[in-house]
Amino acid sequence: MGLRELKAARTRAQIVDTALDLFLDQGYDETTMEQIAAKAEVGTTTLYRYFPSKDLLILARIEQTMDLGGSLRERPSQEPLDVALGSAIRECLQGVGYEEERDTALRRMIDNSPVPRARLWDLGARYLDDLKKAIGERIHRPADDLQVLMTAHLAYAVLQVVDEAWRDADGDRDARARVIDDLLHRLSTLDLVLPAPPTGTDAAGRARPAPEVGG
Known part of the structure; x- marks a missing residue:
């Protein structure tokens, strides 16, 4: 710099x-x-x-943690996407301090103030859209591709879970990297369950005809 x-x-x-x-x-x-x-x-x-x-x-301090797309673009192009996303999440959270009483009071103020609350939703949507573009650029797919969409939404969900985990650990700066990496390792071993199509439907979501009985 x-x-x-x-x-x-x-x-x-x-x-x-x-x-x-x-x-x-x-x-x-x-x-x-x-x-x-x-x-x-x-x-x-x-x-x-x-x-x-x-x-x-x-919203400035919260916004610091939201630019996941920008952090992803700074990762080496040959790095696998899952590793790059984990490193990007770590980068987004590394520079943010945490004071429980102060930050809790500020978050309550944001929730009770219509303009900042609405702006926070706008920022969330903007940064999510940017993350979709960054992922699409990396794997050479359009931003509205289903794999891109789901990867972006899941990455933001992981970011929120990781953020809450280190805040629950009192936001200890020295322990932050350890807490973040530990949770990312644990998440990587989960057998996540995604919603499945209802029984009796085909790939297009149409009801399959009941099998004929008898002859």
Whole structure:
């Protein structure tokens, strides 16, 4: 990372930390972008360049864990897809800190605020679509291919399970990699059950005719 990128990352982190502190101290709706800029000691133009809207600030830490498609694209092209996805999940969670009381309060605030809650759903859909594209690019299939769709949805489900597992372990930074890798190993050994077609239907979902009885 170059000096300019490092400075931008520090400014971004400073803005997010300041905004989250203000949200917790005085409430999401009561906090203005002007207050955040002043407290973070940046100009309002700079603030809006990093975060065009306030809802993106309260979701910034959660969004860090969502870019699974971007992390997958950074994996070596010759790496098997399952290994690449596991490494991408690890990468998404590695840089995120965790403070149980603070993060719980912020999540409650998001759930009770219509605009951030709706934006979170939008972000989830956008990052899932991007993951489908990234998987499709990797295995040379269209993003709407059934294998691509199911792989993307399952990968996000695994990301959520792994995220919850290390948070249940108190979000210990030192133990994070171990917790993540342990759960990924355990998941790889599961005999997962997928829904099967109802008995008596063919591959197109049509009811099979009952066999003739007698002669």
